[in-house]
Each structure stands twice: as C-alpha cells, then as structure tokens.
Amino acid sequence: MEKQYLFTPGPTPVPPQVLAAMAEPIVHHRGPDFRLVYERALSRLQEVFRTNAPVLLFSASGTGAMDSAVANLVSPGQRVAVVTAGAFGERWVAICEQYGLDVQRIAYEWGETPNADEVGGAVAESGARIVFCTQSETSTGVVSDVQALKGAVGSAVLVVDAISSLGAVPLETDAWGIDVVVAGSQKALMCPPGLAMASLSEALWDDLPQARGFYFDWRRTRKAQEVFDAAFTPAVSLIRGLDVALGMLLGAGLDAAFERHTRLGRAARAGIKAMGLELFSPDDDSSSVVTVARVPDGVDGTELLRHLRDRHGVTLAPGQGGLKGKIFRIGHIGWFDVFDIAAALAAVELSLVELGADIERGVAVTRAFEAYEQRVAV
C-alpha cells in the first residue's frame, strides 16, 4: 500500500505511458507493425544522439554497449587510454583489461573532474589512439566536458560512455566530432533497463578490425538495421517502450530536457546546502544528473538509506567503492520534475531528524523551488 519513490541514478522511474506500451501483446519482430516501431525508434535515437550515423541497438544492459565498443574498435594488445574518476571509468578499465589491452590509466580521484588539457597531454605522451571516458560519472555526480576532451585528444578516437547522461546533458555527437557514443535505456531515456546503444562516426566504419565476439558485432547489427531488421530476435516490448519514451522526450524537445536537468540539479544542490549538508558532487551547473551529499557526522550512511527505504518507501543510492557509507546519491535523470526533488529533499530531511542529526529544518524545499525558478541561459 505504501507509495514507493525511486530516486536512484538507474534504473530510473518510467512514465506510465511507457509501462503501458511494455504490456502490449507481443508482435513478431519481422512483421510490418513492429518494423514501423523499430524504424521510428532507430530514427529517434539518431535525433537524441544528434548524429546522422546509424545508432546500433542491442538487447543488453548498458555495459553490453561498452563491451561492444572495446570488442569492435580495438585489436589485441593495442594501447588504449582510459580516463577514470569513479566506478564507471573503472568499468572501462576492467573491460579493456579483460580483452588483454595495454591500458594507460589517466586517473583522477573519485569526485574530481577530469581536465581536458591534462588528458590531452597524457594521451599524446602515451601514443594511445583510442581513449575511453565517461560523460556522467554516476558514482560521484561529476559530468565531464566531452567536447573539450575531444578537442584535447585530437585525432585519437574518443569513446564516450553516455549511459547516464544521454538525454539529460548536451551531447552533440556529430557537431563535436565525438567518434563513439554508448548509451542505455534505463536513465534519461526513461525506459526499463535492457536496451543498449552505440553510435560511431561514418569515418570509423572503414577501418574497424574484425570484431571479437559475435553477439555485439557492430557490422552484423548495422547490416540488419539497414533493412530495419535486427540481427537477433530483439526485445520487442522494450523497444516499443523506448519508441514511446523517445517520442515524449523529443516531443517536449531535447533542449528543454537539458534545461530541466540543469534546473533540477540547482534545486537539489540548493536544498542539500540549505539543510546544512556538504555536497560531494560539484556545486555548479556541470553536475545536473546526480546530486551527491556527504552523510553528516554522527549518522551511519547505510542506516540512513535503509531508514529512508523501509520507513518512508524512498530509495536513494549509496556510495560505491571507498565511498560506501560516506555519501548518498539522489538521481534526477529522465522522468523527474521539481516536485520529485522536493519529495526527495523532504524525505532526507525528515529521516536525518529521525536519526538525530543536527540539521537545518524547514528550508530545503523552499530553497529548492527558488533555485529551480531561475531560468537557464541558453
């Protein structure tokens, strides 16, 4: 009976229209009804990626698309560079190491924002021709400036994990010359998990080495998609949901979504600070998908999250790795408005009081609304 609130940075809440589409009767993936949905979803993905290149769609978690990038772009033993500043940068390292690559780690502390000039210098020094990075590092709330990173790495291929940022934060794939983008369905695209995407610039297609692995072979998937088919039976229900969600996102406008996320980030930060909590994620507009706060002294972070969930039905995300118990994360990716931020802040405030923390009461939500009201310069 208790209402449940999902404020994790993935999976994220899915609009009822999308859930309803998921419950439609199954259709054959090669029939004309589905082909129409599939063709439209693929075309809408290109709009969201802001690319004219095909966007490859896989039935898989987002990590499947990351795996596919390494399996299709890199030859055995090749030197690659990975920018790391959190759990998802570490995932690139783990994938590259599993493929036996010579991995040069360009490492930042968790919570730091990668610096484009430093990354460019390190890449030039190493001679790596492929660079992996993370646009939104959901473990810390840091959003990297991938346009600057692409400028800094020059002719090296830049592979951007945009899983938690696509549709929330600007990503001009073609205009910025981003070589490869991977994404997933369960973040700002407002769908359940289970679909992964990859786009790569037309120039890259000619020089792809032989893919390692079969299921994620980019050439096979591209060839099938060219005739609006899928290489293997696709997750038809999820793709129906994706089509509906992308229609909603594009109908309201992608720029409006970016502005909304910026304002949601402002609202969340203002509320956190108003309570007297310390932000862990950057205190500026760069950070608009996940707001991360330090757990106040005297409170056990694991207990705080358990209390929020079991007492109030509110699910936030804990810290990952070495940050476990020290921070908590409020995701506001995708189907979120300012009233969701108000609910999350109010629940945090109430729970901290119930756990005996010494915080400022009764101001967080008001400050959040005020911060949200300020227009964003476009």
Next chain:
Amino acid sequence: MEKQYLFTPGPTPVPPQVLAAMAEPIVHHRGPDFRLVYERALSRLQEVFRTNAPVLLFSASGTGAMDSAVANLVSPGQRVAVVTAGAFGERWVAICEQYGLDVQRIAYEWGETPNADEVGGAVAESGARIVFCTQSETSTGVVSDVQALKGAVGSAVLVVDAISSLGAVPLETDAWGIDVVVAGSQKALMCPPGLAMASLSEALWDDLPQARGFYFDWRRTRKAQEVFDAAFTPAVSLIRGLDVALGMLLGAGLDAAFERHTRLGRAARAGIKAMGLELFSPDDDSSSVVTVARVPDGVDGTELLRHLRDRHGVTLAPGQGGLKGKIFRIGHIGWFDVFDIAAALAAVELSLVELGADIERGVAVTRAFEAYEQRVAV
C-alpha cells in the same frame, strides 16, 4: 480493431498476467523487493532446467547465451564439432567461426534428424572435445534426442541450444549429464524476448579458460548471482515477467507442459494432413514445438503468409534459407492450447481456399481435436 494471432516459433504469445507484470513500476535492482523476485526467478529456472547447478541469467537475446557458451568454453584455435540440420545449427557454426575455431561440421540436410551414433562416430574421429547441437531446430521442426547425443559423444562436452525447446520438450539436464544448456525467454517460457540463460555442470567450472569478452563472462555473472545480485543492471521488468511466467509453468507442472506440447503437435499434424497438405517436419511425437508444412503446388508461399497476415491477422513463420517460399511454420510453443491450433488450421484452410488451392475442406479442425484427445503415455 482486428484481432491478431501470433503463431510464430518466437517470439511467442505472452500471457496477460506476464504482460501486466512487465508494466509494474520500476524498482531498484539492488533493493529487497527485486532481490526476492530475482532469487525466486533464478531458483525457478533451476527447476525448469532440472539442474542443481546455477543458471546464469543475461539481459540479451538467446543468441547472447549461445555466444557466451563459445566465449567461455573454448580456447582460440581449438577444434570443436557442430551438429547442423537447419538455421540454428548454422548459427553455432557462425559463432564458432567468428571466434576463429577449427570447426568440424557434422551436417544433415535441413529437415533431417541427427543420428546419435553417427554424431558419436564423427566426434570420436575428429577428436573434438566440445560439441554444439540444437535440441529444437525451429527452422525445420526437428527435435533432436539430446539424451542419446550425450550418450554418443561420451566425455566430450555437449552444449545444447534449448532456446525453443526448454519448457516444451523434456530436458533432464542433470539426469542426462548434459554439460551446458542455453535458453531464451521468448519461447516456451512465455516471456517477451530479452533474457537469455546458460547452465553448466559443476564439473566444468573448474577448467573454464579465461572468458573472451566481458559482458558474457560466466564467472562474473555467477559470482554476482551467488549473492542474488546481477553483474550489471538487469532488465528488471523482463525478470519480473519471467518470474510470473515460470510460476505459471511450474504451478501447472513441467510434465504437464511436455504432454500438452506433444498433444498440440499431434493436433497440428493431424489437421495439416487432413487438409491434404504434406508435412515437412517429422510426422511423429518427436516434433512437438513447431509443425512445418510444404506449401501446396500452385500457391506462392510468400503470398500465403502475407494473405494470412493482412487479410486475417494471423502471423505464421516462413521458411528460412533455401526453404523460403516452400514451407510455412506453425509454432505452438509455450502459451498455447488446442483452440489456438484450431484457429491456426482454420486460418490456413480458409486462406488456401481463397488463394485457389485444391485442398480438403472442413475436416482439419475436427481431426485436430481427435488427435489432441488421445492421452500421451508417460
């Protein structure tokens, strides 16, 4: 407004209860609510696989599980044997070749049933230590006797593609000593496509080589599942649906499902023959998941299927590869009863008459009901 009938051998119709579960609000994959569903679904999968070994669950199409078997079991350049008798045997070959293996093809004509003694002899002669086969070859309607195949290949590892057979045809993974089984959600498990599974015997775990690829690394997935976690954000909606569907399947009893499929196959064959059509799939109880008929002379097979679909809302499957236009396939896998067979037969009969074929009218459905009524010896 027109009702739609899906009689393809995958995706297959999904019960409304499962579709409704798919539309439930998204929950966090690490929260206690989902963990309960996940744990139960994994345990139910073991019951359906009839194994005590863990069943690994991937967010992917069935082909992803096939890929995972090759990526985890075989070392580069190793000799393997593949039993081929249709499109899905060819898929094993394609996967093995993409991994650069030395593939010994034990080839049968499409429509033939592999002979265990012949397969055993060919495997012994080749010295292959890993053998890939297909339990239900949906392209032809042939179901192989995988118990006999395991007996014939002796100590070689037998990998069974049970994607379209699991839950429809007996598969005693542990009792028969089947080393590896791969399956998918969208056939007899009565779910939408998007989930893939693999089980392997405990004895195999110790000697696994380093996995090629990251996403489908069996060790990583097993380690996560041991604490009822997933290695990567799983397709929570599909897994909820799977849990409901497996509950229905096991609630009615797996043996009852096997018997039902046997009787559905009898009914479909009796009806096809009563119309005066020629069966392409074997005319015996071995073939109980897909019934395949030859398109009668004077009728264009592609036109027949288009007519069925566009005029009557009935989707059957065409022939694949060299059989395109020559055969049509009626899937009766999963959520099917005898009235579905009656509807499929009636639609085929009506369409053939409308297309001017000279067939026997008015007897197919009655013969189907009669054949269905005979009890199956257990």
